[in-house]
Amino acid sequence: MLFMNGSYDNAPIGVYDSGLGGLTVWREIRRALPGESLVYLGDGKNCPYGSRPREEVRRLADDAVGRLVAEGCKLVVVACNTATAAAIDFLREKYAAIPIVGMEPAVKPACLATRTGVVGVLATERSLDGELFRRTAAKYGDGIEVLTLPGRGFVELVEADREQTPEAEACVRAALEPMLARGADQIVLGCTHYPFLRPVMERVVAGSGVAIIDPSPAVARRVVQLLDRDGLRAAPDHRPDYAFLSFAGAAYRKRLEEKAFESMS
Ligand code: DGL
Numbered sequence: 407m408l409f410m411n412g413s414y415d416n417a418p419i420g421v422y423d424s425g426l427g428g429l430t431v432w433r434e435i436r437r438a439l440p441g442e443s444l445v446y447l448g449d450g451k452n453c454p455y456g457s458r459p460r461e462e463v464r465r466l467a468d469d470a471v472g473r474l475v476a477e478g479c480k481l482v483v484v485a486c487n488t489a490t491a492a493a494i495d496f497l498r499e500k501y502a503a504i505p506i507v508g509m510e511p512a513v514k515p516a517c518l519a520t521r522t523g524v525v526g527v528l529a530t531e532r533s534l535d536g537e538l539f540r541r542t543a544a545k546y547g548d549g550i551e552v553l554t555l556p557g558r559g560f561v562e563l564v565e566a567d568r569e570q571t572p573e574a575e576a577c578v579r580a581a582l583e584p585m586l587a588r589g590a591d592q593i594v595l596g597c598t599h600y601p602f603l604r605p606v607m608e609r610v611v612a613g614s615g616v617a618i619i620d621p622s623p624a625v626a627r628r629v630v631q632l633l634d635r636d637g638l639r640a641a642p643d644h645r646p647d648y649a650f651l652s653f654a655g656a657a658y659r660k661r662l663e664e665k666a667f668e669s670m671s
Contacts, residue, residue, distance in 0.1 A: 414641040418443035418649070419629065420474030420482040422467075425453035425565050426665055427599030428485030431509075433669050434626035435483065436648075439633070441640050443647040445477050448662045450654030454561040455488045456530030456597070463492035463532060471497050473651065475504065480638050483507045483629060485598050485622075487529055491536030505632045509598065511539050512621035516592035517546040519617060525550055526585035528557045529596025539596070553585050557600055564599040567665075569606065578606045586614060594619045602669075 419439070421432045425448050432446050447470050449455075455463050467489040474482050481504055484490050484497065490508035498506050511533070516525040525547070533539055534554045543552045559577045563569055585593065593616060595601055601620045608618065633639045640646070650662040 413637040414644075415480050415638045416443065416640045416644045417478050417480040418445045418647070420445050420447065420471075420477065420479030421485050422447045422470045422474060422482065422489070423486040423598055424449050424455040424466075424488065425561070425599070426662065427561065427564060427597065427602070429662065429666050429669055430598050430601040430620070431483060431485035431622045431625055432666060434622040435629055436670065438626040438630055441642070441644055441646055443640065443644070445474060445479060445649045445651060446662060446666065447474055447651040448658070450652040450658040450662075452653070453565060454530070455486065456532055456556070456561060458532065460492045460532065463489055464496055467493040467497060468500065469653075471501055471506070475501055477651075479504065481505045481507065481629065481632060483625065485509065485625070487511065487533040487597050491533045491538045494538070505636065507625060507628055507632065509625060510621055511542050511596050512594045512619045512624070513539075513542045513552065514546045516594045516619050517550050520550060520592050522589045522591045523550050524553065524589040525592045525594065526553045526555070526582075526590035527594045527596050528555055528560075528581060528600060530561070531556045533596055551588075553588060553590055555581055555585065557581055557597060560603055561597065561599045564602045569602050574603060575606050575610070578603055578610055582607065582610050586611065586616060591615060592617050592619060595621070598622065
């Protein structure tokens with residue numbers, strides 16, 4: 407089968423995050439595009455990004471995307487809401503030769519689905535005070551109360567592989583209960599680490615009719631669209647390869663790889 411402009415490209419897709427979180431996007435891309443090679447870069451050395459100054463996050467994102475471009479990636483996904491909020495325009499301008507996909511705060515589907523008129527958004531401090539989030543909330547949140555809260559401790563719990571602990575449940579309850587008490591019936595996960603806490607979140611909201619929204623399947627669909635638009639799909643006989651990179655050294659790189667394949671099972 408030939409795609410739109412009749413060409414193929416076997417170069418990998420790059421996926422980048424401050425740490426392990428972007429693996430929740432990596433797994434959706436792998437599901438949607440099982441024939442594509444992927445290179446995942448989890449910074450690790452500078453994680454968490456969540457409360458660092460915007461300029462610093464932009465510099466870190468530049469280093470990471472520059473590395474993925476140097477690896478020959480045909481498209482890069484910034485699988486980090488914080489880096490998207492701080493740097494997406496800058497990255498698209500600087501690396502204009504390839505498509506760059508960022509994270510969309512999933513405020514639109516939440517505002518369309520709410521029955522109570524109250525939507526909760528969990529994200530890092532830097533994402534919530536960014537222009538991207540403000541614009542999206544203003545565009546779709548008309549007449550809807552959009553409650554925002556940083557997921558305190560969430561990124562650290564995931565980085566420490568402690569998402570199935572009583573401590574994780576306490577952190578999740580502390581964030582979700584005030585939103586539920588104010589009537590939120592949609593909870594948007596605005597940080598790519600947070601879907602790893604979803605099983606705990608589902609336990610906390612069980613029976614309340616509250617929906618948890620993870621934007622990563624929509625991001626994977628966007629990647630599919632762009633590959634087709636630009637004739638960038640891998641050839642049908644291509645054997646996909648999965649590579650993992652980090653600025654934090656070999657042990658962290660190994661953790662990325664293990665967590666990636668664990669998260670697919
Ligand atoms: N996973 C990232 C995000 O989506 C960054 C979290 C962090 O490093 O604080 O925002």
